[in-house]
Amino acid sequence: MTMLASASEVSHADVRELRETEYDAWRQLVAASDQGSVYALPDYLDVLCEATDARFRIVGVFANDRLVGGVPLYERRSHVGLYVENRLLLHYNGIVLGLPPKKSPADQTAQTLAVLGSLEHHLASRSY
Numbered sequence: 001m002t003m004l005a006s007a008s009e010v011s012h013a014d015v016r017e018l019r020e021t022e023y024d025a026w027r028q029l030v031a032a033s034d035q036g037s038v039y040a041l042p043d044y045l046d047v048l049c050e051a052t053d054a055r056f057r058i059v060g061v062f063a064n065d066r067l068v069g070g071v072p073l074y075e076r077r078s079h080v081g082l083y084v085e086n087r088l089l090l091h092y093n094g095i096v097l098g099l100p101p102k103k104s105p106a107d108q109t110a111q112t113l114a115v116l117g118s119l120e121h122h123l124a125s126r127s128y
Contacts, residue, residue: 039093
């Protein structure tokens with residue numbers, strides 16, 4: 001397992017929408033994560049979106065070219081524009097993390113906060 005050298009490396013993480021070719025890496029992250037659930041899987045989201053006339057995106061956080069976290073977004077369109085919502089059949093969808101363990105609890109917390117901060121900054125810049 002590749003270890004992240006420091007939380008500062010994660011603070012310079014690349015946050016972007018995943019390509020379909022990266023969905024296998026996402027599936028692996030979801031399967032290994034304590035926060036992972038079927039509700040975060042592209043296969044589930046695809047079926048749900050087809051049934052509800054919606055779409056989904058998965059925003060991933062990469063550190064050292066390794067997927068370390070992210071969040072699936074369930075998007076709907078209204079007369080005022082695109083919005084993200086939670087809905088029935090999507091109760092447990094949320095942020096998924098797959099961070100390497102750190103020796104120090106302080107380093108672990110700093111790493112987690114850095115990833116969450118990068119994700120928050122990216123999501124805040126979207127036009128929802």
